[in-house]
Amino acid sequence: MPIKIPDQLPARDVLAREGVAVMDEQTALRQDIRPLQIGLLNLMPNKIRTEAQFARLIGASPLQVELTLVRIGNHRAKNTPEDHLITFYQTWEEVAARKFDGFIVTGAPVELLPFEDVTYWEELTRIFDWTATNVHSSFFICWGAMAAAWHFHRIPKHTLEKKAFGVFRHRNHAPASPYLAGFSDDFAIPVSRWTEVRTADIPPDSGLEVLMESDRTGPCLVTEAIGNRLYMFNHIEYDSTSLKEEYDRDIAAGVPMQVPHDYYPDDDPSRRPLNRWRSHAHLLFGNWINQVYQTTAYDLEKIGRS
Numbered sequence: 001m002p003i004k005i006p007d008q009l010p011a012r013d014v015l016a017r018e019g020v021a022v023m024d025e026q027t028a029l030r031q032d033i034r035p036l037q038i039g040l041l042n043l044m045p046n047k048i049r050t051e052a053q054f055a056r057l058i059g060a061s062p063l064q065v066e067l068t069l070v071r072i073g074n075h076r077a078k079n080t081p082e083d084h085l086i087t088f089y090q091t092w093e094e095v096a097a098r099k100f101d102g103f104i105v106t107g108a109p110v111e112l113l114p115f116e117d118v119t120y121w122e123e124l125t126r127i128f129d130w131t132a133t134n135v136h137s138s139f140f141i142c143w144g145a146m147a148a149a150w151h152f153h154r155i156p157k158h159t160l161e162k163k164a165f166g167v168f169r170h171r172n173h174a175p176a177s178p179y180l181a182g183f184s185d186d187f188a189i190p191v192s193r194w195t196e197v198r199t200a201d202i203p204p205d206s207g208l209e210v211l212m213e214s215d216r217t218g219p220c221l222v223t224e225a226i227g228n229r230l231y232m233f234n235h236i237e238y239d240s241t242s243l244k245e246e247y248d249r250d251i252a253a254g255v256p257m258q259v260p261h262d263y264y265p266d267d268d269p270s271r272r273p274l275n276r277w278r279s280h281a282h283l284l285f286g287n288w289i290n291q292v293y294q295t296t297a298y299d300l301e302k303i304g305r306s
Contacts, residue, residue, distance in 0.1 A: 009088055010048050035064040036101045036293060037300065039135075041092070041127065042071060043108035043144060048084065050106055053237040057285035063293055070095055072120045092127055096134070099300040102292045103135040107142030107235065111195045112159065115150050125151055133304040136296040137228035139288060145231035146197055149222075152229075153206050157195040164191045166243065166261025167276060170214045177211055179223060179230065179287045188262070188276040190238045191217050192246060197233060216261075221284075228295070236284060240275040 038058055044050040051069060058065050073091035105127070110118050118124070128151045131138045140148040149155040167188045172180055189212070196218050202208050208231075212221035222231040235242070243260045247269065250257040265271045297303055 006088055009051065010084075034298065034300075035066040036289065036296070037068065037099070038065055038289075039068045039070050039095065039100045039103040041103070041105045041144075042069060042089075043106045045109055047071075049239070050237075051088075053239060054104060054106075057237060057281055058289065060282050061286055061289040063289060065289065068095060068098075068100070072123055074120060074123060092123065092130075096130060098134065099303040100135045101296045101300075101303070102137050102139065102288070103131055104139045105141065105144035105148065107144055109143075111143045111146065111157070111193055115147055118147075128152065132227055136303045137230070137288070137292045139230045139232065141232050141237065142193060142235055143195075145222075145233050146195065148229070149197060149231055152224075152227075153203060153208065155197055155201050155203075157197055159195050160193075162258065163194050164196065164217045165246075165258065166191060167263045168214045168217050168261060170212045170220050172211075173213060174209065174211045177209075177223065178291050179221070179284065180211055181287050182283050183280065187280050189214075189220060189234050189236050189280070190243055190263075190277060191234045192238075192243060193233075228291075230288065232284075236277060236281045238277075240273060240278075244269075244273055 040051070040054055042050050055067060058067060069089045070092055071085060071089045073093050108118075115121055124147065128148055138148070146155075146157045150157065168191050170187055170189050172183050172185050172187070174180055175183070175185070191214075199210055199213065199219050202210070202219075202222070206224075207226050208222050208224050210219045210222050213219050217234070220232065220234050222233075223229070224231070243263050247257060247260055259267050259269055260273075263273050265274065
């Protein structure tokens, strides 16, 4: 089954060009099936690109998925047209009465700020608490994962001396985990952050399990059985050129920045970077969607009830 997104959303054309099946709203209404309800709280500055990145991964599932785009209500986006937000997004207050099978919280370019200094921190903490009662499975990405780990477990983030930037090898610590079904023992994932969480800071009685880890950049994917939560501290959803665009932006702005690690062939920024993480990104999200489907309640209203 394809993904169901608004007919005029720019991501629709992107996915169609890539061969991802997209269902129009009229066709979805004709099918006698309950689609999985997935919410995406998009905190990234380029929201249109981020929509396509996550819709691409969610839409590769054979299940019918309905994606709802969500934004912080009291935060004004600087890099996305207001009419796009009004047309395609709902504020969290507008969806707070709903139940979701899955809910994704993206990263955000605020990682060097203390959590409590982020302008929308208070609303975000209410959203985190809301996921415990209104969401079957939550998936937190990059800064969103650090923020959730701090909120739920008081796991701190540490500022790095230089940016962790590039494509790094990671190890599969839990081959038997349903989230890592089909994963290699060793694989590449994009990393782009000025901060990190550390395995040593994870409380032993927290119920958290590290599934993926890098010797260079630390824990990558952590799971929590209680609450069906996943914490992904890196950007496995990135496009092939995402790191290039970040690098080119910083160089053009005069920001000292190292060439992304193991990203360009021969570390030559004039050459076209190769995507070596795409298959594992699809595999991870496919496994997550499958787990959500296998374990969620058919009656949405039963989500959150013990």
